Amino acid sequence: MKRTVLAGLAAVVMALGAVTAAVPGNAAAPSSPASSSFVSGQIMVKFRDNAAARGVLDRHGLNDGPAIGSTGAHLITVPAGKELHLIEALSHNPAVEYAEPDLVVAPTGTDAFFDRQYALQNDGQSFTNTKGDITVPKGTPDADVDAVEAWSVTTGANIKVAVLDSGVATDNPDISPKVTARANFTTARTNEDNYGHGTHVAGIIAASRDNTIGVAGVCPGCTIMAGKVLTDTGMGSSSGLANGINWAATNGAKVINMSLAVGASTTLETAVNNAWNKGVVLVASAGNGGNTSMMYPGAYQNVIAVGATDNNDKKASWSTYGPTWVDVAAPGVSVYSTFPNHRFVLARENNRSQGYDIGSGTSMSTPIVAAVAALVWSTSANTSSDSVRAKVESTADPVGKGTDWKYGRVNACKAVGGTC
Ligand SMILES: [Ca+2]
Ligand SMILES: [Ca+2]
Ligand SMILES: [Ca+2]
Structure with a gap:
């Protein structure tokens, strides 16, 4: 296993999704829905x-x-x-x-790569990446967040989730129609996602479900506010992030997803507290350090910090952990989602494919938790950011509870009061 972590100065906001498992020479043909059915x-x-x-x-x-x-x-x-x-x-x-x-006759509209989305429904499946050179071994059935069962209760009902990241690609038809607002808080020339990270994160939250193509988001009824706080090389600043948080909170976001990390600053903490006091649930990555070092904004009290598990409900080896400040976890290893259809930096750095592919990191587990929070906002437990956060945390399955993180691995079905 080789992994690549984006490096950055301590005072610079870093994207946290660049960990990838490379298993050369273990090729398997990707299962094509068209030819195997x-x-x-x-x-x-x-x-x-x-x-x-x-x-x-x-x-x-x-x-x-x-x-x-x-x-x-x-x-x-x-x-x-x-x-x-x-x-x-x-x-x-x-x-x-x-x-x-x-x-084979299938229900209308299912998504082409849904069977690779073990995080949503884990049947113990093995699957390959888009290029077919990485095989993800079989996992443990039901080591997942029970998304399908949650959808019997709610799919998110137009809840707005702000993705503060590198933008969301305008050319991936499975996610771009879900974007209702765009803003750029970086020095990048446009708000297009030329890095790739933000598009992957947004797809995990809200990719269109049952449209035959691509993947399904955990909150497929959600809409996305794409706030670009990371440049086209994946870097940002505390001030840009604080501006993004303020923009999201004043424009109706119910959840803010931050798959990134930065050092502590008074300005950032103030922006976080202002958003929380406006009734926004904030979610951020714990980090990919494989240790217990506190990362911000996740370590702030008013932000849910998220670690990562795999398809066996085991803590990812590189996941930051610690039950004193990491609140919950979600699947973050080999998570299948959307990427830009144009050239993007992560593809060149990590040999990824365009359109759809796997990504690993607490950047990938964080949006699953953000999506679960959004699903809860669309239920009767929606009285305050406190009540939504409490529901997400208290209904987590007790995976790693008290050892790796405070509560466990989130369960969307239990969070929305479904039959799980
Ligand atoms: Ca399940
Ligand atoms: Ca889809
Ligand atoms: Ca926190």
Whole structure:
């Protein structure tokens, strides 16, 4: 395991999502939903000439099967793995009108890469990154935040979540339509995300669900306020971050996500306290130091500090921890989400793919907690930032509770009072 952490001066705001597990030489073909979605061991065949059917099937060692309703086609049993080969062979026979795979019928609208989102629903699946050169080993079933069960109660009802980060790409159709406001608090020329970090974070929170493409956010009904506080190389300043917090709080954000860290400053703490007093829940990364060093703004009292777990509900080795100030955790290892479709810096640094890919870090666990807080804001537990925060923390599953962090790994379903 090799990891890369973005370095930065102590007084500079750093993005915290640049940890990546590189496992070269362990390639596996990514499962393509389009090519893997037929029923194994059977095909559908219609004969032009039913009298010739017997002989044609015999030649391939097959037996005739039952008619499929009044379609004229028959369901033919074939050896598993030979489906496409036999379809090809039969299609060339003049007695065959057509032969085709028996496609799997799925509920409409599910997201193409949902089965890679173990953080939302962990069935013990293994999956690969987009390039197919990193395989994430099987995890433990239900080491997840029970997002699917939470959605039976609420999907977020237009709750505004401010993502104070490197911006959100305007060209990823799974997340850009969710952005309702943009602002730039950096020296970057535009508020476009040319770094990649903010787009990944925003997708974890609010990517469109059931639109067939990409991924689903933990709070798919949420909208995103994209406040750019990190430049196109992933750096920012305490003043820019404080400006971003102020902008979010005065423009209706119910949750502020900060997947970043910086040294303490009175100005930053004041901005945090002002937002909290306006009724905003603030969430920030604990850090990727693998130690207990306090990082800000997470270590401020009025910010939920978030550590990271993996798909076995184990603390990530690089996650900052400590039950005195790290409040909760969420999955942060190999989290699948959106990236820009244009060139971006993290792709060059970390060999990532455009569009969608995995990312690891407390930068990735933090937005899961922010999304859970947003889901709670859309329930009857929405009376104050205090009540929302208390609900998120008190309903966490007791993973690492009291040892790695104060409460545990968050559970979206329990936080919204669902049937989990
Ligand atoms: Ca589950
Ligand atoms: Ca989607
Ligand atoms: Ca705190």
